[in-house]
Amino acid sequence: MKELTKAEEMLLLAILRLKDNAYGVAIKHNIQETSDKVFPYGTLYFILDQLTNKGLLEKSKGLPTPERGGRSKTYYHLTKKGKTVLNAAFQTQQKIWNGYIDLVREEKASE
């Protein structure tokens, strides 16, 4: 399995956080709030599509609303595989960063 990119990780995490309300606008805003990153919708959906194709996400249709021009919302959920991959990413992340804080402290102390 190819490793997730940073953007993919951010998306998956946002969807996880939003639980049952994970649709385009909410995802975008959630990412904006937590990490100050702004994704245009085109980019956002490009990545969402890729993740869906890889089988990490699944979609479900909501009801149409007037402020969307009569289009319905699509909600995203992590699949089992998605959760596994995200978990793996987290593990890797931890391994990579393991001992980082200690190192920084040591360096500061020695200055």
Place this chain on the structure above:
Amino acid sequence: MRKKRPPRVAERMLSLLSKSSSQSDLLGDSEEEFSFRLAKKGRFRAVIWYVSQIFFPLPFLLISSFKWRVIMFQNYAKITLRNIKKHKAFSFINITGLAVGMACCILIVLFFQDEKSFDNYHQDLDRLYRVTMHYKGNWEVDFAYVGPPVGPILRRDFFQVEKAARLQRIYFPVVSYGRKIFYETKCFWAENEIFDILTFPFLVGDPASALMKPKTLALSENMAKKYFGSENPVGKMLRIDEEDFEVTAVYENCPENTHLKCDLLASFKTIENMDMASAWGWTTFYTYLKLAPNVDVEAFGKQILNLQDLYQDDTKGQDNTYYLQKVRGIHLHSHLAGEAEPPGNPTAIFITATIGFLILLMACINFMNLSTARFSSRAQEVGMRKVVGASRRQLTGQFLGESLLISFLSFFAALAIAGASLPVFNEIAGKTLSMASFFQPGILVFLILILLFAGFTSGSYPAFILSAFRPVASLKGDAKIGKKGSGIRKTLVVVQFAVSAFLLIGTMIISRQMNFMKNTSLGFSKEQKLVLPVKSSYLKDMNFEPLKTDFLRFPQVYGAAVSSHVPGRGAAGWATTLVGHEEETGQPMAYWFVDYDFLSLYELEIIAGRYFEQGIAGDKDNAFIINESTVRAFGLKSPEDALERQIEVGNGREGRVIGVVKDFHYEGLQQNIGPLLMAFGPEKGVNRFNPTGLLTLTVISDNMEETLSLLKQKWLEFHPDIPYSFYFVDDIFDMKYRAEANTYKIFSIFSFLGLFISCLGLFGLASFVAEQQTKEIGIRKVLGASISGIVFQLSQKFLKWVLFANLIIFPVAYIVMRSWLQNFAYRISISPLVFAVSTFLSIGIALLTVSFQTIRTATANPVDSLRYE
């Protein structure tokens, strides 16, 4: 309500860019956030944000749609190149054929572009017109020029006319400056307003006044260099015939692509006189107009239609009508009597263009044929690709791409071929095209269109057929896929051979017509006739006799005669009246002056009366010889009836008819024989409109070059003030037939190319069929078939196709060639022999092409072909 939604254009663009499955989600989300922003920050900011959503993700969207295509493209390219390398013979046939076809098209496009560009350089081109005239008396003719009253009347009385100018050709002037003496051909008397109508960029001098005074002239740059070298020509005196003219201006040389080339323009004021105002019948004045802007040309045209009736008191039974003709189309579309330069031939252009296109099409057909024939070898690849998941669209794209690549390769070969054959082409077409002409934007676009056309046409059929394969059948390997396209292949081969048969028939008919024209007796002798022009006013009392005796002293000179015109150069005409029949006469007729020896020198035949005779009083001053056609034009019953009738000619001569000469083709075989008058000797007195005398010598010599230089020496010795120049009568006729000679050349080259390409195709197909039938032939041989039997069996189907192709093209060829022959007043009839020969030839060539393969297959050892069974 509308205000609350994002701009529709932006929405459409966004939806176009996001082709993904979540398109509607994307649009929905964007709109939701849009309305959110609309409420918080106002419409303007919201719209800006919405639009920015289109641009930020652009790279992502593009990558997602192109990345895979690039990868697949690499694979396609690799497979294509491998195929080209693997099947060298097929690739060679394809690329050569397409390249030759494209080269033809490229050359024709260049030619066409050049023909189209004629006269484009004039300013206000759309307002420029020439006045032409339809003469209607006892016979009818369309003239490119009109009488001298027309120009001034139009200028004076018609508000629609902004400028008008008359031009008259100076007939064969002797131009001299110091010791530089030449005959010139492209000289005109011109009114100064011509500079406001046609575009002549001035190098020196003032266009507003250059030709305002009598005895002034303007020169082209080349002429200025020719006579004055590095001297400044302005203010110098240049002599035309007997008179001195002051050079007032020098203009840039006229471009090649103009219908009117002027080397020298002399002021019209010099020749203008009172008589011109009523000389309607003196139709030698080119009249150009510049109309005012926004004139209703159609209405104006109707107004001037009957100009002559309105302004002339007595029209002498003539019903002449006047027309406006756009300067823009003169070169291609105007074929009137008296055009200043030889006009273009749109029919010939159309025919050549069609043929060029057909040849390209034939090359494309080859491509299709060979690719479909190779079905089976590609079928497995297609099956495999399909199994792996290629869509039909991808496969179509792959095969189209392949043919585009091949057509791209051919295109460069075609450019090289076209470039290399340009000098030959220029010679045939009489053009000065260069490689640089390829790189005009218009041409480039067209070349790319040719490339794409070739690529798509040749790729289309294999692309759609091959991509439709069912993978199971093709992978099983036993499907006889080659059978599938065989009907279409047959049709294509038939079409190809039909086209080549047409070209063959065309070539043969043209060559027969050419031979006919060369060998038909013109009614006079044109062999060994050397013509030396002598400006008659240069000789004392216009006495040619000493000149004749000078030359007759040479043993190589067998005869000498003087005349104003010779056969092949019979242009000047005068309004002629038969006394007692005034109501239907005053017709323009060719008028020549001749001398006592003219008849015998040209071996003309008198059918009634007698020729001019020395010692008979009155023959010199008031007697005429006419031709049979004149007898008919006067409405007389027989040549005898014409004798002793009185005739008045527009130049002031009158007299009686003393003889009728048998019609001879003095204008060549393209035209009917027009009425012709002959009178004795030139007009009395020095007159600017006196025609030049032409001294014809019958020269018979084994060493023509040496004789010519002897004659030249003699000439310079006795007549240093008359320029020496000469031509042969049969050369004039060769020139007259040059257009036909060129059509012939083009046709024969094309029919060769056409045959070549169809043979390439047939060869490819034959080798394919032979390959397919290897086993069948092996079995036949084992069972006892003879080699000749097998060769026959293999060839016969090809022969059937070729025969069939010939049969269907016969009616087409017959109709087309018959209409071509209509161009000739005297022509051959199409003999059935031509069709027989063409059939025989194409079958022979086809047989030869095919036999190479069939014999190889038939003589192969059956053991080799059957050992795997």
